[in-house]
Amino acid sequence: YYFLVFSITIGGLFSIYLLPMLCAMPAATGFIEDRRHNFMPYMVARADKMNYLMSKYITSVMLGGLVAALGTALLIAVLSIVCPQIDASQFTADDMYMRGVTVNNMLPYYGYTLYYAFLNGCMYGGAAICVSAYINSVYFTLASPFVLSFLLVQGQRTLRVPDGYRLDMWLRMRTMVVSEGVTMLLSLACVAALLVLFGTVFVCKGRKAIENV
Numbered sequence: 001y002y003f004l005v006f007s008i009t010i011g012g013l014f015s016i017y018l019l020p021m022l023c024a025m026p027a028a029t030g031f032i033e034d035r036r037h038n039f040m041p042y043m044v045a046r047a048d049k050m051n052y053l054m055s056k057y058i059t060s061v062m063l064g065g066l067v068a069a070l071g072t073a074l075l076i077a078v079l080s081i082v083c084p085q086i087d088a089s090q091f092t093a094d095d096m097y098m099r100g101v102t103v104n105n106m107l108p109y110y111g112y113t114l115y116y117a118f119l120n121g122c123m124y125g126g127a128a129i130c131v132s133a134y135i136n137s138v139y140f141t142l143a144s145p146f147v148l149s150f151l152l153v154q155g156q157r158t159l160r161v162p163d164g165y166r167l168d169m170w171l172r173m174r175t176m177v178v179s180e181g182v183t184m185l186l187s188l189a190c191v192a193a194l195l196v197l198f199g200t201v202f203v204c205k206g207r208k209a210i211e212n213v
Contacts, residue, residue, distance in 0.1 A: 020145030028128035064125020
C-alpha cells in the first residue's frame, strides 16, 4: 500500500506528469503519422471520414486507458511479490478508500486504483490525439498530456476549487464526495464529458485536415 500510494496517488512527478505522457504513446500520434506518410487518402478511401476519425480517436482513448490500468496492475503485482500486505491496524480511519485495504480484503482498493488509472489514461489519450489534429508534431503531441495535467491541477488551484470537488483529486483518490461509489460516478461523468469535447474538436479539425490533403 505504501509504495503504491506514493507511486501513483501522491507520486508527484510520476503520477501527475510522466504517466499522462505514457498514455499518449500507443496511438495518439497515429493521425500525424498517417498525414506525414500520405496514408490518409488511402485510409479515408476505405472508410468515410467520420469512421476513420472516430476509429483513430477511440483507439487512442482506449489504449491510453489500458496503458495506465495495466501498468498499475503490473506495479501492484510486482509489489505484492516483494512487500507484505498492509493490515487494518496500520492505517488511520480517516484515510480515503482505506476500508478496502486489509490482508483479507485487498481487492476493493486495488479495483478502485485500476478504475481511476483507466479513467486517467482515457482522458489523456483523448486529449493528446485532439492536439495532434492541430499541431503536426509527434513530440508536442506526446508532451501535451503533461501540459493538460499541469493546467488541470494549477487551474483548479487558481480558481480556489475546494479539494473535495477537484477532478484531479478524485482521479488520484485523494478526496471523496459522499462515498466511493458517488465519487466514481462523478469522476466517470466528468471524464466522459471531457472525452466528448475532445472527440468533437478532433473530428471537426480532422475533417478539415483531410480535405486539405
